[in-house]
Amino acid sequence: MINPQGLMIVLSGPSGVGKGTVRKAIFDHPDTEFEYSISMTTRNMREGEVDGVDYFFKSKKEFEQLIADDKFIEYAQYVDNYYGTPVDYCIETINDGRDIFLEIEVEGAKQVREKFPNALFIFLAPPTLGHLEDRLIGRGTESDDIIKNRIETAKKELEMMSLYDYVVINDEVDAARQTIQSIVTAEHHNRKRIEQQLRKHLLEVD
């Protein structure tokens, strides 16, 4: 085995860009070999969402207890709700040689980057900010004020692109999915990640 530790794959990007839709397309696809790290949140369940599938839905009190117990890789408060990534499953998965996929908000991604600088950071971007506005209005779950607020946040979040390894534009879900799969494949062949073990392996004359 060339690369016994799995990759930590972080998909993030502005709120409303379609991270959840792309993540679903990835995990609905038969070629996907990585594990999904289900986030925890205190926000309300949206129509069609399932507890333990889309998110673990928790109360604020429960969430704050887990923070106190240091049970998150990252967590963030965003539009009055907490979002976080439980630590145990992620660590088990990569230590077991499998890739783990995190779909998280940009503030959380920043925390992951500090703790796991070798993780793979993919920024999902809207085709333009105009598209992002359309998506948020189309979703119909947020008020005008919240949408305006989100667009301002999105502008700031776009500035955070510089912290990512790759940028994928979400103009077509299946194209974005394919690109993300290619990025993961490529990173398994990133020389910096594999050189040490590869060198040892290649010099064995079998």
Place this chain on the structure above:
Amino acid sequence: MINPQGLMIVLSGPSGVGKGTVRKAIFDHPDTEFEYSISMTTRNMREGEVDGVDYFFKSKKEFEQLIADDKFIEYAQYVDNYYGTPVDYCIETINDGRDIFLEIEVEGAKQVREKFPNALFIFLAPPTLGHLEDRLIGRGTESDDIIKNRIETAKKELEMMSLYDYVVINDEVDAARQTIQSIVTAEHHNRKRIEQQLRKHLLEVD
């Protein structure tokens, strides 16, 4: 258009690793969108090779005149023969926004890296050095001394892996082809390559 200049893709690796076979698989595949930079060489044509398809076959005298005229991106003398990459077609192709693919020897790749640090460098590695020896013997075109010499050279060439961005093990040609395609797709989304233009593009509210 996000990335108007094409990528220069450099596939290299030890002699005998199967660069030509992988390159053929890439260009026989309908998904391949990049252009092939046909190398020039003074070595003898092997059975099945075609002048102007596999290489431009030239005499030593002709090759040396082109060196004098500065008509190569890189050239190298290897096992008494010259191998080189003609410059004009490469530059035209990337300036035209298309990717150009170079399959070259490791000495040449080193020269390309000095001149084009932004090129994409992929190292094709044998599963082990034992496999490389088998391939060279199986090819049946080289004497025992040349094979021994090549294995020694290959060991030195493996040390050059550190100069590459990616390492692909050639244990199965079609798998290597797919991996290389994924790497090229990924690099088109490499944040460092595209950030500046992307930022300008995204902030347009259309």
